[in-house]
Amino acid sequence: MTDFTKTRARFRLPDGVIYLDGNSLGPLPAAAAERVGRTLEEEWGRQLIRGWNSAGWMTQPRSVGDRIARLVGAPAGSVVVGDTLSIKVYQALAAALAFNPGRKVILSDSGNFPTDLYMAEGLIATLGQGHRLKVVEPEAVEGAIGDDVAVLMLTEVDYRTGRLHDMAALTARAHAAGALTVWDLAHSAGALPVDLLGSGADFAAGCTYKYLNGGPGAPAFIYVAPRHADTALPALSGWMGHEAPFAFDRSYRAGQGVERMRVGTPPVIALAALEAALDVWDGVDMAAVRRASIALCDLFITLVEAECPELELASPRDGACRGSQVSFRHPQGYAVMQALIDRGVIGDFRAPDVLRFGFAPLYIGADEVRAAVAVLRQVLDGRLWDRPDYHRKAAVT
Amino acid sequence: MTDFTKTRARFRLPDGVIYLDGNSLGPLPAAAAERVGRTLEEEWGRQLIRGWNSAGWMTQPRSVGDRIARLVGAPAGSVVVGDTLSIKVYQALAAALAFNPGRKVILSDSGNFPTDLYMAEGLIATLGQGHRLKVVEPEAVEGAIGDDVAVLMLTEVDYRTGRLHDMAALTARAHAAGALTVWDLAHSAGALPVDLLGSGADFAAGCTYKYLNGGPGAPAFIYVAPRHADTALPALSGWMGHEAPFAFDRSYRAGQGVERMRVGTPPVIALAALEAALDVWDGVDMAAVRRASIALCDLFITLVEAECPELELASPRDGACRGSQVSFRHPQGYAVMQALIDRGVIGDFRAPDVLRFGFAPLYIGADEVRAAVAVLRQVLDGRLWDRPDYHRKAAVT
Structure with missing residues (x-):
């Protein structure tokens, strides 16, 4: 209890x-300042470059991801932390669209947070393949999932009204219509039980500075369903998502599973604050x-x-x-x-x-x-x- | 002195x-731990959500960008901070390519840091327009700038050997051939004088955790030449780059100047450490x-x-x-x-x-x-x- x-x-x-x-x-x-102070003074200050190994900085995006996974119904090894929610939505959407190349509609709703819509617009322009963002009212989503929909991209909880979508039902409906799903958990993670695995969601992303209390501008997370993890396209294919970052190969080879969704150098100081915040969730x-x-x-x-x-x-x-x-x-x-x-x-x-x-x-x-x-x-x-x-x-x- | x-x-x-x-x-x-502690305890802890205005968090990507601008020969208002270097290279390259739609070659060299090449590969795949990444030896770059080159993308200082490219000469050569330039300043910013404005560079990006001492995983920065700033395509079009983020419009409108290159919520805690690091540079x-x-x-x-x-x-x-x-x-x-x-x-x-x-x-x-x-x-x-x-x-x- x-x-x-x-x-x-x-x-x-x-x-x-x-x-x-x-x-x-x-x-x-309460523990954040001390935890961050320790990362600065004992890890960065004393271990310097060695902290990447000795203090576990390099593997933190995955280990912190596992701590978040427990809170959103995701199996260990299916979540990594880094970047911002906007970036993670972009990656999730790009990967989802690549799995459904014959369709051109991204379906979303007016209750989605604007940055998700903006990132979709940017991706559509970059892809230049005639994709279209279709935004309907929240109550019209279910009926709009037609056989032209490539990806259903929704925020589970409306940032203005708190209205909660039925993730399992809409995901099932999307799958039945041949579409994939991208769920934004900004107002879900730490706010209510989420069952990513059970609902069958294909991709999800969330932020950690709201109900998870990770601090202003704390890093985001991304979930990739295990069935997609080894084939999903990272789109933002940075060195930390490479199969062997320190081989310094000239060509990109996507890393194992969700690791491929890592992009650049992990935000170590921000991750320290987030670790302290996640400690509060232990046993909750x-x-x-x-x-x-x-x-x-x-x-x-x-x-x-x-x-x-x-x-x-x-x-x-x-x-x-x-x-x-x-x-x-x-x-x-x-x-x-x-x-x-x-x-x-x-x-x-x-x-x-x-x-x-x-x-x-x-x-x-x-x-x-x-x-x-x-x-x-x-x-x-x-x-x-x-x-x-x-x-x-x-x-x- | x-x-x-x-x-x-x-x-x-x-x-x-x-x-x-x-x-x-x-x-x-030496001042970083206290500065970060103040951001945690006095800003986040006491001001809570109000810190976005009262502690200046919202404008920090630009104000910190101005402090870096001075160190890389860029005018005030031409640099913003955020994300990782990989992400900023992606944005710079996407924007540069969009200015040169008739050409398909991205020219780089084997001295470039691998993540720049990987991000280019990811962008090329996303664009799907038949772009090609051409990687030559560093000494062959000048001769390879032909009239098929859309963008010359180089790291100024080779991460392995320290070999320094002549930014002004190669930029002039690229411009003469009708190409744009993207310069990675990872090993330049804080290491040597850089003259972004004087060299005519179109775009640049850099990291702040090397010679600038911003801490492990400190945020990156991006420079857009003033002549491009109001027309550059952000590609990663997040809400913080919107003209009016808090209007919560449904459609993206790019913000003024380099502000459009902002993407998601600023990494406030990491920025506090970076501010302390930049204090050391005052008067240097x-x-x-x-x-x-x-x-x-x-x-x-x-x-x-x-x-x-x-x-x-x-x-x-x-x-x-x-x-x-x-x-x-x-x-x-x-x-x-x-x-x-x-x-x-x-x-x-x-x-x-x-x-x-x-x-x-x-x-x-x-x-x-x-x-x-x-x-x-x-x-x-x-x-x-x-x-x-x-x-x-x-x-x-």
Whole structure:
């Protein structure tokens, strides 16, 4: 049984802050600074170049990948870490398209995070083979999986609304229609149980700085189904994905299995922070996280709807159809969020009018949910959001 | 005048070590651990998601890029930091090819670092337009720049021998033949003066973990000549290169200038270490670094040739034709290097028989050069390299 009192003690959260934005950037694990400091001073500082072997830097993308694999229902040896989610989506999509050369449609939905769509556009232009990105509404995805679809590329949890796709059902539907799947797990990994192997997903990618708490700009990960791992095209064929990087061959030969999806030199310092973050996950039962997450989200919805009827729910009401976040609409959403943040309740805003609140049971409990709603009520009661400076649009929200 | 006694005090080098491998991984700057710790504890820990604005994380790829620009002869606003060198080479090459659609040859040389060649192979396969990678010997490059060449892609300094290409002359020759240029500055940035703007280079990329001392796996940088910056194709078109990332548009619109070459979320923790490393470069005169580097390399060559005639010079003898490293050949090169490392003289080995020694005046002086040669003499005299365990090949050298 996961004891969330214990996981909670493993994070450093500032006093007076209720942090409901772990869906954007997870908080600092208590052990991260020491772990990173050790990598700098003892590994880099003392071992210098020898750290690539003696400190295990060279194999870390795979060993850290195995730790993430456990959290997303993937077998050991099927996940590697590195680069950014955008890059990993590009590789996954390129590899998936190469398996389906006779078809030209990449099907996605309007709930996908924009960078996935942008990377697909870039890949389509680079391929120059007349591929087409077809973007439909989330509820229209299933019906749009026709026999022209090469690849179904979706983010499992919608970043704005938290709406959860049925990965197993859509993957089965795609396969039945002769398409492959690429799943973006940005808002899934660490948020809810994912069953990559069981669902039959072909490729997946995710980031580690949201629910996994790896730190700002922490490296991404990529999953390749074992049945594809030795034949998938890396597209971004860098030396770390070569069969023998230190043979310094003139020609590329793809490495074994998922190793081929490695590209350049591993981000050692960032990986140290991620290791500290993954330590918190040791022994955590994802089913228990899911139960607690749904309970927190349900409580938040119940309280907001009872106490703040000005807000309109923008997330699925059924916890089974939702990730680990709840979104509400308010016409002055941006300013309301600024007022909340100033009062220590940190969520975020997505245009045009969405207030997003993420609930991570590892460090958030029912007391924080109640306190956050009370502050929200105060902000609305006093029109505390009606200060001019709350209405200036910041560059980043 | 650059005072190398002062720069030297800004690194932490282990006692008893003479570090001649800064051409592979620079040493730990003394201020890095504190700087990274501050980013973790004060920025990530306290500011949480707000750090993207309040701590400047979002604009760091550009601001750090400007600091590197000064060191490679590039104007402010022409360099951004992120990803790995492999990824940045891919973007540069894709953009260069798109400017020259009628031609199919990518010309490179056997002194290029393999990952550049591998990324080119991957791009060629993805483009599927019949491009061809032509790899000639370094001395044959100039003569091979024919009117079929779309892009000349070279690493300025050969990673094995230190041989230095004439960037200005080869760029002029390429332009005269109607080709564009992509320069890899992995062994140039921080090693010698580079004049990207003056040489007319079209694109360049480099890494920051060698002579710039940014740490293991530190992010790379890319340069786009100002005349191309608003029309270059990003290829890896991620959200951070979008004109308005936080508008969350469904379609990609390339950002202003070099910003379009950004891809995913910036690696904030790694950038903190790199910032500390770049602080050491403040006020350093690259011409003074070059003079000191040539003097150190010349001294090393003179002493080794006088005292260790078993070794054969594998680098250009003329300092003006060499980067900041010296390579020697020995039939038992691998084992000799293991014996040296065990005695505190850290260089590295490249197959089949090359011993590499890098000389970074920021933290290495003539005393270390003399001491290193004395240890080399001891190793050779006593056949100290003749231990069986020195002859096992490590995974990484």
